[in-house]
Amino acid sequence: MVMLSKWTQFEPGTNFLAWCRAIARLEVFRFRRSRHHRVLLLGDDVVGLLADQMDQQPDDQERRREALTECLSKLRIQDQEIIRRRYAMGATGDEVAQQLGRPANSVYQSLGRIRRVLLECIRRQMAAGGVQ
Amino acid sequence: MTGDQNHCLQLCNLWCEQRISEDQLTELQTLLRTDVELRCVFLDFMQLHGQLAWDAGVVAGSALLDSTHDDDDVVPEVMDHSIKNCRSNARQSVGIRRLATAAAMKFAALATAVLLIAGMFAWNWRQDQVAQVADIVAESDVRQLSADVSLTQGAAFTEEAIAEAGNSVESPGIVAADDASIIFEIDRLISKTWSEHDITPANSANDHEWVRRTYLTLTGRIPTVAEVSTFVISDSERRHSELIDSLLQDVRFGEHLSITWTNLLIGRSNARNVDQEALSRYLKGQFSNNRSWMDTIDDLIAAESRSDHNSATSLLMAHLNDQATAATAMTARLFFGQGSQRTELERLSAADRRYLVAQTMVNRTWSQIFGYGFTSPIDDLETHNPVSHPELLKFLSQAFVESGYDVQRLMRWLTLSQAFQVSGVQDETSYAVDNPQAGGIPLFSRTYPRPMLPEQVYDSIRIAVRSAADQPIDSSIGSVRRREWVEQFVQSYGTDENDEHLAFEGNIAQAMLMMNGEDLQAAIPRAANEITRSVKQGSEGIRFSLERIAMATLNRKPSDHEQEIFRNRLRSLNRTQAPDQAIRIATEDMLWAYLNSSEFTSVH
Numbered sequence: 001m002v003m004l005s006k007w008t009q010f011e012p013g014t015n016f017l018a019w020c021r022a023i024a025r026l027e028v029f030r031f032r033r034s035r036h037h038r039v040l041l042l043g044d045d046v047v048g049l050l051a052d053q054m055d056q057q058p059d060d061q062e063r064r065r066e067a068l069t070e071c072l073s074k075l076r077i078q079d080q081e082i083i084r085r086r087y088a089m090g091a092t093g094d095e096v097a098q099q100l101g102r103p104a105n106s107v108y109q110s111l112g113r114i115r116r117v118l119l120e121c122i123r124r125q126m127a128a129g130g131v132q
Numbered sequence: 133m134t135g136d137q138n139h140c141l142q143l144c145n146l147w148c149e150q151r152i153s154e155d156q157l158t159e160l161q162t163l164l165r166t167d168v169e170l171r172c173v174f175l176d177f178m179q180l181h182g183q184l185a186w187d188a189g190v191v192a193g194s195a196l197l198d199s200t201h202d203d204d205d206v207v208p209e210v211m212d213h214s215i216k217n218c219r220s221n222a223r224q225s226v227g228i229r230r231l232a233t234a235a236a237m238k239f240a241a242l243a244t245a246v247l248l249i250a251g252m253f254a255w256n257w258r259q260d261q262v263a264q265v266a267d268i269v270a271e272s273d274v275r276q277l278s279a280d281v282s283l284t285q286g287a288a289f290t291e292e293a294i295a296e297a298g299n300s301v302e303s304p305g306i307v308a309a310d311d312a313s314i315i316f317e318i319d320r321l322i323s324k325t326w327s328e329h330d331i332t333p334a335n336s337a338n339d340h341e342w343v344r345r346t347y348l349t350l351t352g353r354i355p356t357v358a359e360v361s362t363f364v365i366s367d368s369e370r371r372h373s374e375l376i377d378s379l380l381q382d383v384r385f386g387e388h389l390s391i392t393w394t395n396l397l398i399g400r401s402n403a404r405n406v407d408q409e410a411l412s413r414y415l416k417g418q419f420s421n422n423r424s425w426m427d428t429i430d431d432l433i434a435a436e437s438r439s440d441h442n443s444a445t446s447l448l449m450a451h452l453n454d455q456a457t458a459a460t461a462m463t464a465r466l467f468f469g470q471g472s473q474r475t476e477l478e479r480l481s482a483a484d485r486r487y488l489v490a491q492t493m494v495n496r497t498w499s500q501i502f503g504y505g506f507t508s509p510i511d512d513l514e515t516h517n518p519v520s521h522p523e524l525l526k527f528l529s530q531a532f533v534e535s536g537y538d539v540q541r542l543m544r545w546l547t548l549s550q551a552f553q554v555s556g557v558q559d560e561t562s563y564a565v566d567n568p569q570a571g572g573i574p575l576f577s578r579t580y581p582r583p584m585l586p587e588q589v590y591d592s593i594r595i596a597v598r599s600a601a602d603q604p605i606d607s608s609i610g611s612v613r614r615r616e617w618v619e620q621f622v623q624s625y626g627t628d629e630n631d632e633h634l635a636f637e638g639n640i641a642q643a644m645l646m647m648n649g650e651d652l653q654a655a656i657p658r659a660a661n662e663i664t665r666s667v668k669q670g671s672e673g674i675r676f677s678l679e680r681i682a683m684a685t686l687n688r689k690p691s692d693h694e695q696e697i698f699r700n701r702l703r704s705l706n707r708t709q710a711p712d713q714a715i716r717i718a719t720e721d722m723l724w725a726y727l728n729s730s731e732f733t734s735v736h
Contacts, residue, residue: 046161053171061179068183076565087184093149102328109518109573112145117571119141119176 060126067125071118079114086111135509136163140170142516144177156516311545314531318549321524326577331562334578337555339364341736343375344687345579346547348735349501350379352388353591356599357683376547380540386420389539391587392500393419396466397432400586400618408615425493425537426486429467468492469513488513491529494542498528501546503582503735504574520573551576556736581736586618589733596732597652600684600723601659656727660720669711674702677719685726698722 042050072080085096093111097104143160146152152160163170326333337345343363347355355363363375379385394412418428464470468485469492480488491513499505506525507517519525528545535541546552558566558578568574584592591614598605663680667673678698682690690698701721705714726732 042157042164043161046164049164050171050175053168054175057172057175064179065183068180083184093151105518105522106328108145108149108151109520111149112142112518113571113573115145115177115180116141119180120571122180123176 063126064122067122068118070125071121074121075114075117079110079117082107082110083114135512136167136170137173138509139163139512139517140173141177142518144174146516148177148181152516311541311548314528314545315548317527318524318545318551321521321527322549322551322576325521325575329565329575331565331575331577332559333550333562334554334556334558336553337579340688341555342372342553345552345735346375346379348584348588348592349547350376350388350543351382351384352391352585352588353384353595354685354687356595356605357602357680358599360683360687372553373544373548376544380543383420385540386416386418389419390415392585397463400615409612419539422538422540425532425539426489427537429489433463433467465511466492469495469511486533487529490532490537491525493537493539494525494528494532497539497542498546501543502551502574502576503580504568504576520575552579554578556581579736581734584733584735587614588735590614590617592732593652593727596685596727597655597659597723600681601655601662603659603662656723657720660716660723664712664716664719667715673715674699677715678722681719681723681726685723685732686729694722 072083075083082096082100085091085099086093091099093108094104097107100107140160140163143152143156143163146156147160164174323333336342340360343355343360347353347359363371366374368374390412393415394408398408398411414431415428417423418431468488470488492511495505495507495510495513499510506520506522507513513519528542531545532538532542554577556579562577566572566575566577568580574580595605663677664673667676675695678690678695682688682694698718702714702718705717709717
């Protein structure tokens with residue numbers, strides 16, 4: 001909706017994605033202000049820094065996604081199961097713990113470990129350039 | 133990954149699970165503001181989290197998914213729309229379907245990352261009560277268990293080690309029964325995680341494996357041929373605990389720990405010119421006489437802030453302070469496992485302080501003995517850093533406090549526990565699960581091989597060569613010489629935290645040439661000469677020579693393969709040399725080969 005309403009401001013010939021991102025960023029700030037009382041958020045300056053950083057990064061999302069797919073398939077079955085419950089089924093860590101009958105702490109620890117493994121795996125895949 | 137990056141990742145994890153405290157969030161933001169590398173880590177993390185969450189139905193593929201996620205309702209509505217619109221707009225503008233999909237996916241993921249930065253907390257917002265309840269349950273579990281243990285203590289558990297622990301120990305002030313029940317509890321908690329992960333621990337290490345590991349762990353060097361055979365031929369049922377107890381009393385135990393802690397406190401390169409000798413001497417006295425760890429810390433800390441220069445410690449600690457004000461931050465990490473300045477720690481209650489000290493020492497000692505601690509990095513025990521075995525760490529820390537911070541006793545518990553008895557070989561399935569090297573949680577179901585420290589290499593080379601030649605081991609090795617040797621491999625980064633780079637890659641040939649004064653180039657042929665001088669001709673002499681050097685270097689018998697290599701070498705030498713020369717040269721070659729093997733320079 002926002003994108004459509006601002007459509008007239010888009011200058012043909014400029015980077016469309018970048019424009020979308022800029023709009024998204026503004027909306028994010030607005031959204032954050034409206035939610036601020038409820039949750040712990042990063043400061044506006046930090047979000048700004050992060051967004052700048054992201055603008056500088058190459059658009060390699062698709063390669064990342066392929067790397068992630070590859071890396072997920074390399075996980076142990078029980079780790080895949082944790083990821084599936086946490087993300088695909090949208091359960092919280094506590095719920096996953098209940099479902100699996102494991103202590104919540106150990107599930108959070110596993111999640112942290114799995115994310116780290118995935119990050120490192122993705123980094124390796126991207127560096128190797130194997131995924132194109 | 134660097135420590136900061138690890139720390140940042142931990143905070144990211146807490147954040148996306150909504151378990152972060154306000155202080156930790158402030159910390160995270162500070163990190164992100166100051167370091168562009170950490171911003172990259174954060175973004176990578178968020179992109180991963182975003183892709184997992186957003187694309188759960190696409191990315192994960194058939195392996196992971198039988199249902200698509202239904203989180204759209206909690207994604208902020210306006211963003212949701214804008215992204216959908218963006219997708220359709222992208223299609224319009226590009227026109228080619230395939231490319232359009234790619235672009236849309238790209239955008240979705242990017243937007244997700246931004247979105248997550250903003251909206252994550254609206255998502256899955258829950259109270260963390262369940263976790264708290266779990267903690268309380270776990271706690272009462274431990275208490276219940278300590279009670280159980282004292283009741284069932286007579287019942288044999290697993291390893292003979294426990295029985296041993298109950299029977300031995302003559303050291304004053306140590307109640308043997310307590311040790312047995314503490315070891316029992318360590319074993320119970322460790323084997324609990326084994327069954328939780330459905331893995332089988334490795335078999336017990338054989339005598340040769342065990343005796344080598346024990347000497348390296350407690351005295352920082354390999355055993356001599358005589359020491360190995362004394363242990364192996366002993367028929368005492370308590371020989372494990374007897375050896376451990378005698379090594380704990382050995383002067384080299386104090387020396388080994390003193391080297392370890394001197395390195396931790398001031399670094400190997402001694403960038404600040406602290407009186408290393410005095411510090412080592414002080415620490416050696418403390419460890420050899422088994423002074424309470426708390427007293428040692430108090431000495432060191434008090435010395436830090438005192439201006440009188442009477443004692444060796446205060447002199448050198450003052451010295452240390454002169455040049456590095458951040459030394460207090462370092463001791464906070466080393467002694468308390470906390471990143472904050474020590475002045476903050478001084479405001480802690482006495483009980484909290486005691487517990488922190490114990491916890492940090494237990495974690496450090498555990499990692500020295502087993503290769504991994506309960507946290508990574510080991511000196512970060514703040515609440516945000518996950519602990520692999522929280523119950524066990526807590527139990528051991530309390531036991532350590534109750535023992536009066538008895539370092540020798542702590543070492544004794546750990547080396548007599550089942551985790552220290554297992555070998556390094558394990559079935560493949562369990563091996564794959566318990567693989568901390570690949571980033572998994574260490575479960576201690578087998579012994580993880582690790583490279584020796586440079587000091588251990590230095591001492592072990594000397595022992596190996598001398599013991600092969602049956603020469604007496606000069607116990608006054610000369611710590612100055614060893615240190616000079618080690619310093620050649622160290623490049624200090626000169627930071628307040630003693631960061632240094634150890635350019636030591638186990639290239640023994642090079643390392644040995646740099647052993648000033650030892651003259652190994654002469655010592656090795658001499659050893660070969662000594663071994664083969666008196667051997668009989670024929671296969672018996674060949675077997676004896678090879679076995680002697682295998683025992684002296686790797687503390688085990690030669691493998692079939694090694695025997696074959698040795699025989700082949702001998703055969704080819706026999707064509708050109710007299711028999712007594714041939715065996716001497718073959719022995720010398722083989723000794724070099726063993727010393728250069730990675731097995732020699734590893735603790736396993």
